[in-house]
Amino acid sequence: xxxxxxxxxxxxxxxxxxxxxxxxxxxxxxxxxxxxxxxxxxxxxxxxxxxxxxxxxxxxxxxxxxxxxxxxxxxxxxxxxxxxxxxxxxxxxxxxxxxxxxxxxxxxxxxxxxxxxxxxxxxxxxxxxxxxxxxxxxxxxxxxxxxxxxxxxxxxxxxxxxxxxxxxxxxxxxxxxxxxxxxxxxxxxxxxxxxxxxxxxxxxxxxxxxxxxxxxxxxxxxxxxxxxxxxxxxxxxxxxxxxxxxxxxxxxxxxxxxxxxxxxxxxxxxxxxxxxxxxxxxxxxxxxxxxxxxxxxxxxxxxxxxxxxxxxxxxxxxxxxxxxxxxxxxxxxxxxxxxxxxxxxxxxxxxxxxxxxxxxxxxxxxxxxxxxxxxxxxxxxxxxxxxxxxxxxxxxxxxxxxxxxxxxxxxxxxxxxxxxxxxxxxxxxxxxxxxxxxxxxxxxxxxxxxxxxxxxxxxxxxxxxxxxxxxxxxxxxxxxxxxxxxxxxxxxxxxxxxxxxxx
Amino acid sequence: xxxxxxxxxxxxxxxxxxxxxxxxxxxxxxxxxxxxxxxxxxxxxxxxxxxxxxxxxxxxxxxxxxxxxxxxxxxxxxxxxxxxxxxxxxxxxxxxxxxxxxxxxxxxxxxxxxxxxxxxxxxxxxxxxxxxxxxxxxxxxxxxxxxxxxxxxxxxxxxxxxxxxxxxxxxxxxxxxxxxxxxxxxxxxxxxxxxxxxxxxxxxxxxxxxxxxxxxxxxxxxxxxxxxxxxxxxxxxxxxxxxxxxxxxxxxxxxxxxxxxxxxxxxxxxxxxxxxxxxxxxxxxxxxxxxxxxxxxxxxxxxxxxxxxxxxxxxxxxxxxxxxxxxxxxxxxxxxxxxxxxxxxxxxxxxxxxxxxxxxxxxxxxxxxxxxxxxxxxxxxxxxxxxxxxxxxxxxxxxxxxxxxxxxxxxxxxxxxxxxxxxx
Numbered sequence: 007x008x009x010x011x012x013x014x015x016x017x018x019x020x021x022x023x024x025x026x027x028x029x030x031x032x033x034x035x036x037x038x039x040x041x042x043x044x045x046x047x048x049x050x051x052x053x054x055x056x057x058x059x060x061x062x063x064x065x066x067x068x069x070x071x072x073x074x075x076x077x078x079x080x081x082x083x084x085x086x087x088x089x090x091x092x093x094x095x096x097x098x099x100x101x102x103x104x105x106x107x108x109x110x111x112x113x114x115x116x117x118x119x120x121x122x123x124x125x126x127x128x129x130x131x132x133x134x135x136x137x138x139x140x141x142x143x144x145x146x147x148x149x150x151x152x153x154x155x156x157x158x159x160x161x162x163x164x165x166x167x168x169x170x171x172x173x174x175x176x177x178x179x180x181x182x183x184x185x186x187x188x189x190x191x192x193x194x195x196x197x198x199x200x201x202x203x204x205x206x207x208x209x210x211x212x213x214x215x216x217x218x219x220x221x222x223x224x225x226x227x228x229x230x231x232x233x234x235x236x237x238x239x240x241x242x243x244x245x246x247x248x249x250x251x252x253x254x255x256x257x258x259x260x261x262x263x264x265x266x267x268x269x270x271x272x273x274x275x276x277x278x279x280x281x282x283x284x285x286x287x288x289x290x291x292x293x294x295x296x297x298x299x300x301x302x303x304x305x306x307x308x309x310x311x312x313x314x315x316x317x318x319x320x321x322x323x324x325x326x327x328x329x330x331x332x333x334x335x336x337x338x339x340x341x342x343x344x345x346x347x348x349x350x351x352x353x354x355x356x357x358x359x360x361x362x363x364x365x366x367x368x369x370x371x372x373x374x375x376x377x378x379x380x381x382x383x384x385x386x387x388x389x390x391x392x393x394x395x396x397x398x399x400x401x402x403x404x405x406x407x408x409x410x411x412x413x414x415x416x417x418x419x420x421x422x423x424x425x426x427x428x429x430x431x432x433x434x435x436x437x438x439x440x441x442x443x444x445x446x447x448x449x450x451x452x453x454x455x456x457x458x459x460x461x462x463x464x465x466x467x468x469x470x471x472x473x474x475x476x477x478x479x480x481x482x483x484x485x486x487x488x489x490x491x492x493x494x495x496x497x498x499x500x501x502x503x504x505x506x507x508x509x
Numbered sequence: 510x511x512x513x514x515x516x517x518x519x520x521x522x523x524x525x526x527x528x529x530x531x532x533x534x535x536x537x538x539x540x541x542x543x544x545x546x547x548x549x550x551x552x553x554x555x556x557x558x559x560x561x562x563x564x565x566x567x568x569x570x571x572x573x574x575x576x577x578x579x580x581x582x583x584x585x586x587x588x589x590x591x592x593x594x595x596x597x598x599x600x601x602x603x604x605x606x607x608x609x610x611x612x613x614x615x616x617x618x619x620x621x622x623x624x625x626x627x628x629x630x631x632x633x634x635x636x637x638x639x640x641x642x643x644x645x646x647x648x649x650x651x652x653x654x655x656x657x658x659x660x661x662x663x664x665x666x667x668x669x670x671x672x673x674x675x676x677x678x679x680x681x682x683x684x685x686x687x688x689x690x691x692x693x694x695x696x697x698x699x700x701x702x703x704x705x706x707x708x709x710x711x712x713x714x715x716x717x718x719x720x721x722x723x724x725x726x727x728x729x730x731x732x733x734x735x736x737x738x739x740x741x742x743x744x745x746x747x748x749x750x751x752x753x754x755x756x757x758x759x760x761x762x763x764x765x766x767x768x769x770x771x772x773x774x775x776x777x778x779x780x781x782x783x784x785x786x787x788x789x790x791x792x793x794x795x796x797x798x799x800x801x802x803x804x805x806x807x808x809x810x811x812x813x814x815x816x817x818x819x820x821x822x823x824x825x826x827x828x829x830x831x832x833x834x835x836x837x838x839x840x841x842x843x844x845x846x847x848x849x850x851x852x853x854x855x856x857x858x859x860x861x862x863x864x865x866x867x868x869x870x871x872x873x874x875x876x877x878x879x880x881x882x883x884x885x886x887x888x889x890x891x892x893x894x895x896x897x898x899x900x901x902x903x904x905x906x907x908x909x910x911x912x913x914x915x916x917x918x919x920x921x922x923x924x925x926x927x928x929x930x931x932x933x
Binding site for chain 1: 511512513514515516517519523524526527528529530531532533534568569570571572573574575576578579580581582583584585586587588589590592593594595596597598599600
């Protein structure tokens with residue numbers, strides 16, 4: 007059946023508020039058709055799963071992954087979400103989608119037909135294409151391998167629990183989780199392995215050990231000798247602390263190194279998501295908005311459907327002002343959507359201001375720019391590049407400075423001629439990772455001299471570390487490292503000052 | 510194009526094993542919270558599970574973070590309605606205002622942890638509740654005592670009283686017998702008739718004819734019911750757990766019963782209630798409070814009313830007796846009673862009367878009765894003295910208690926004693 011012969015069918019099916027599987031299939035087909043023909047989206051195949059609210063809660067606690075290694079943290083997240091949901095403090099999202107191939111999305115069973123079509127356009131076209139196209143995801147994750155890898159991780163952790171007892175496994179994972187944010191390679195692309203490759207790697211490791219087994223080694227006190235660090239020879243610090251510990255911890259048993267590795271891989275997998283929230287949501291919202299409107303223009307949708315759609319759409323991009331009691335920061339959906347919409351406007355109907363600000367974009371093909379922007383940026387660079395004066399005016403953005411030394415907050419920029427650039431810089435640095443993940447790196451010392459691990463905190467904006475948390479985290483590092491850990495803070499003169507020690 | 514999968518039929522408990530790992534981690538906190546929970550909640554709520562507050566400390570997930578109160582940071586916000594560049598806004602006196610924070614709308618779950626509490630299901634609740642008490646064993650022992658037998662249909666028997674006659678089955682038996690006998694006779698008759706036709710000998714013919722007549726007569730005389738046809742409905746006794754129970758909570762609310770005493774009583778009642786609820790499908794509670802007069806009240810009034818006066822105990826027991834007579838048929842209900850008092854009775858005559866009511870009227874009717882004296886003085890009250898005299902009777906136990914910590918051991922003691930008595 008050609009897409010146009012589905013017109014009447016879709017009108018009939020999508021006007022019924024109660025979806026059925028035929029209507030989901032049809033929605034998937036039509037959005038896919040227009041996604042390709044109209045927006046030129048390149049997507050992974052979709053795997054749409056209809057789930058109950060409880061299953062959605064399950065999905066929440068594993069951040070959408072169909073499986074993950076067992077840990078109490080996921081149970082805690084489930085309980086927190088469930089409490090919030092039951093007591094009405096939190097609604098469940100209509101969908102959840104993960105970066106995998108095929109691209110798995112979960113759709114709530116109690117969505118109306120309109121919502122189903124909307125979330126299919128949003129997730130299965132928008133997010134899906136973003137996962138496939140954005141350089142962060144391309145470079146840092148392997149959508150083909152992740153599902154497989156998580157199965158390996160689960161089995162491996164279960165095996166460790168059997169063999170070494172859950173207490174040890176739990177303590178190790180707890181410690182790894184404390185360092186999860188500092189377990190990411192920011193500059194080097196990691197390679198994801200599939201379950202088969204991973205098992206093969208482990209087997210070879212065992213073989214190697216067996217073949218090179220030597221009675222003499224038994225006499226050496228440390229149970230496993232450190233694996234010599236080859237990477238970045240010459241660099242003095244290692245930003246991926248988990249990696250450093252995995253490779254250099256003096257007497258960590260092999261299975262614990264493997265656990266560190268698993269947490270590292272997962273952390274790396276989620277790394278691009280935290281860096282592209284505004285873009286990803288903005289892109290998906292832009293996509294569903296255009297696809298649904300296109301479908302309406304082409305006669306696939308009734309007026310009633312559109313009314314319901316507009317209601318959902320406008321609540322998604324609702325941005326309460328700073329003074330509202332509903333205010334909880336900038337809504338990434340709104341910010342991202344507004345920017346993408348404005349890019350399109352600049353391409354199609356540029357003003358003099360646009361021509362001055364975006365000479366390369368004004369008057370050009372919007373679809374091309376839309377794809378270029380989606381593919382080549384992350385939140386901070388995206389905002390720095392594309393946040394236009396018009397969007398700043400429309401959202402009435404302003405920047406407020408909070409210096410702990412001052413008695414006053416200061417408005418440093420507002421949406422006027424002299425403020426635009428400053429606003430853009432402020433918002434960009436606000437979304438930069440360093441703003442919410444402290445820059446702490448491991449100093450590569452000579453481990454023959456002492457087994458002390460030196461961590462160096464390099465503060466930005468004069469931030470102090472949260473004292474109590476730093477102490478607890480340092481104890482976790484100590485647990486993994488097995489020897490004393492010192493935390494230093496770099497001061498303005500570049501001198502390291504000792505902050506804390508964990509013995 | 511991809512595929513569409515209906516996951517709704519899949520198992521829901523995907524997070525179960527992680528939840529168990531989580532619960533294992535907070536078990537200690539939950540156990541510590543139980544006594545509090547019992548004293549906070551209504552008795553009838555306590556068994557529904559409820560919310561246990563778990564301290565944040567042990568389940569926090571620390572990592573390196575900036576201290577939001579420090580530094581020199583700039584945040585962009587939407588909806589400017591009054592500010593100009595360079596405006597200065599005084600900070601709120603607490604030093605922490607809207608300006609602090611991570612900047613973007615954080616969806617970090619850690620945000621909600623300030624008021625963290627765990628909701629555990631009823632089963633989980635009971636699991637922890639009884640875990641410390643070693644009650645499961647006790648329960649089992651105790652359950653053995655509370656089985657009754659009930660007759661259950663068990664096919665048919667050939668003997669029985671006329672009232673149990675199963676007419677349909679008997680009729681079927683009779684039909685079968687008639688068909689069988691008539692079939693045999695008919696065959697015989699046919700054989701005889703054939704012999705008669707083919708016979709030429711007159712004498713033989715006469716004898717055959719006589720025989721034919723006899724058989725025809727027999728066929729007519731096959732009885733409609735024979736005693737071997739009769740079937741009686743058969744019933745066998747079957748062990749049947751008793752499924753309903755009523756608990757009487759009797760509390761002295763005279764002036765001498767302070768908040769502490771009531772609290773102890775309430776905790777004890779709650780425990781008893783949960784214990785019984787584990788055993789019975791249906792459980793009711795009757796609250797009786799008394800000073801000089803006894804009155805049936807609801808839970809709210811039972812624990813919270815300020816009404817007070819002198820103390821006469823016997824009317825409460827009489828009231829209980831009357832309520833049993835009116836509402837709780839002994840064959841349907843297991844009756845329990847827990848009486849809590851500080852032992853302060855008006856007169857010895859009152860105490861003696863109580864003793865007599867319990868011994869003669871209540872004990873034959875109740876499964877078990879406990880008297881709890883919330884009193885730490887050395888001297889023995891009238892009630893105590895009198896009850897002590899009958900406390901060896903099966904199904905009646907008395908205990909003194911004053912501290913919260915004594916509730917568990919006393920409760921255990923009470924029920925252990927009961928099972929010992931019954932099993933010996």
